[in-house]
Amino acid sequence: MYMTMRQTRRIKLGITYFFLAIWTVICLFPIYWLVITSVKLPVAVFQGPTYFPWIDFQPTLNAWKYVLAGPMQNQVIRSWLNSAIMAPTSAALAVAIGSLAGYALTRFNYYVPVLKWRNNDIAFWIISQRMLPPVVVILPYLIMYRVLGLVDTHAGMILIYTVFNLPFAVWIMRDFFANLPRDLEESALIDGASRLQAFRLIVLPLSSPGLIATFLFCMMFSWNDYLFALMLTFSRATTMPMFVAGVGSQSYGPQWWLLSALSLLTIAPMIVIALLIERYITRGLIVGAIK
């Protein structure tokens, strides 16, 4: 018995969709579980797993009221706003400083005398900073921040997130500028514009896709950080991930209904970023820079 080409193709496609469906469920189920646990009563969580609201349990806004309009309100709002201020600010700074350096590395020739480094060595040195496990430098940061009075301040956290994101921003933007046509900026230079003017008025407007994608990525890294916040903040500049982690480790045991609501508040902005960022990754922008 021979199968026709069309039949084999159909079977293959069927298997493909089957596995794609399984992976979709694996990716989404944990998020779904956070959502339904956040609308359960503490008692309902304790009685064992239930899966469908209105079918095997009665949903309630109990946890959300507790978090947003109850005893936790102030801390939750403060931590969330701290993250919402510090993540975009540090991302914007990283993109600004990073794109200047990324541009420079594609348009000028540099030479570092003693090390005999040229542009590519400098770029590699910058990206290799990401190899360094943050835990190695965290104690010096703490001592440095104590001396400078930056512990538990917004400025201190914004600074550390900016520096932390800088290698990534330089690397991505360098890759982006390398592929950008140079004719327009060179005409501007001949017409008497300075490099900075050409960069600001011509290069930057042309680079908005790269700038936006890099900004979104940097914002994600800053928002998701836990270690730096844990080491360098304790009350005024606490971030959302640090607040959530602290609530779960308190001695009265994990309150799943509460932690689900808090976790969802933490990841909600990142879900939005994931939806926005996909198109840039599709264009090969980020992936191209990784290779």
Added chain:
Amino acid sequence: MSTDVAGQLAKVSAPREVVRAARLSSDPSKHIFLLPAVILILLFSLFPLFFSLALAFLSWDLSRLTGGVRFIGFENFITLVNDARFWNTARVTLIFVVGAVSLQYLVGLGVALLLNQDIRFRRFFRVVFLMPMMLTPAAVAYGGRMLFNEGQGPINHIIKLLGGPQIPWFSNPSLALPSLILVDTWEWTPFMMIVLLAGLQSLPPEVYEAARVDGANDWQIFRHITFPMLAPVSVTVILIRALEAFKLFDIVTVMTGGGPGTATEPVTLYAYLVGMKNGNLGYASAIAYSLLIMVIISSTLFLKLVRQRAVRAVE
């Protein structure tokens, strides 16, 4: 007339070349562009790196009232070599890195191969499959704790409904690390997937057509064409992921806190506990530095191994 045009062109293009050459190396503004980034990175990585190395040779223990800061040479490193808890954290870290990165590579490659076909709803699948790597690890860790919870979690419940045994995911010391690897795999497989997918899409279609004409089946094509051609991308993505995996901190701290006992305690967490909880800055720096040495040795070995394989494949 024609010479006139040529002359005009020469006039326009000559200065352009001159301008380009001149600006490339002598424009003084070039330092304004690069210096802010370089200064910040020097300040925040090179300086702390040396500072931290210096700390590792000091006795600086905030929990002791006397003694102050003293230079003690290699004493911290000698303590380290004889510290059983440290060797356990090194073992945990290495098992985690190897286990998590291999699993993520295999699953990521599988999903990338699925997506690299002529399928519908491709955009939808990509958005969904990318989602996990964007989410905050601290929050993902809570999701993991809930799902794997032995009494109230859905995973054991579903296994029970299917007639399987109840698995002590996190209370059994030998299962806790594999469970952690599963959660990390959920979060980071998307990264493998997206880079490998881009790699697959950049392979030249002509080779496939030739193989099809020669009658090769799907497995043969994968084994002898796709996989070898994807090797450079694979090596890069495995290396990047492994470097990140050595930094493991958020997920393990929130999920297990290193427990049960010290079964899932990585080097990072141990350094944090010694430095922050016990205030022993000198010893914590020695532990942290040993992690850096581990990272450098592992990545060098990995690259060497890959290069040998590549040479053997060519021969």
